[in-house]
Amino acid sequence: MTTGTIRRQPDGELYMDDQATALLFGVDMDTITFVSKRSGRAAMNLPDQLRKAGIRRRKEYEAMTGDPNPDMLGCLVYHAHLEGIGLIYDNGEGDLITLVEPTNQEDQ
Numbered sequence: 001m002t003t004g005t006i007r008r009q010p011d012g013e014l015y016m017d018d019q020a021t022a023l024l025f026g027v028d029m030d031t032i033t034f035v036s037k038r039s040g041r042a043a044m045n046l047p048d049q050l051r052k053a054g055i056r057r058r059k060e061y062e063a064m065t066g067d068p069n070p071d072m073l074g075c076l077v078y079h080a081h082l083e084g085i086g087l088i089y090d091n092g093e094g095d096l097i098t099l100v101e102p103t104n105q106e107d108q
Contacts (some may be wrong), residue, residue: 003086006076010092014072020087022073023079025050026057027087 004020018036022029027050035050046054060070061075077099080087086102 003088005088005090007090008092020076023085024076025054027053
């Protein structure tokens with residue numbers, strides 16, 4: 001089953017694994033893995049196509065939910081539900097919280 005993980009780092013920042021990052025940008029995981037190995041995940045290092053894909057995803061979320069100020073977690077949960085991808089939140093203190101159960105039939 002396909003599941004992404006979001007982890008709270010000690011400094012409070014969120015870290016997304018490749019699956020969660022792919023979900024956020026609306027691309028396949030191989031694309032994220034390739035980009036990460038080549039240039040890292042810092043926003044300034046992302047190719048324009050990937051940044052534009054992320055903006056498109058955010059706009060889709062805004063249009064479908066009416067939320068004019070979407071947050072990253074809300075976008076991830078929304079698209080995970082739509083695509084049947086599981087999403088786990090690791091609070092950094094040993095707790096794993098299932099935000100979305102995977103339902104993608106091809107992965108079961």
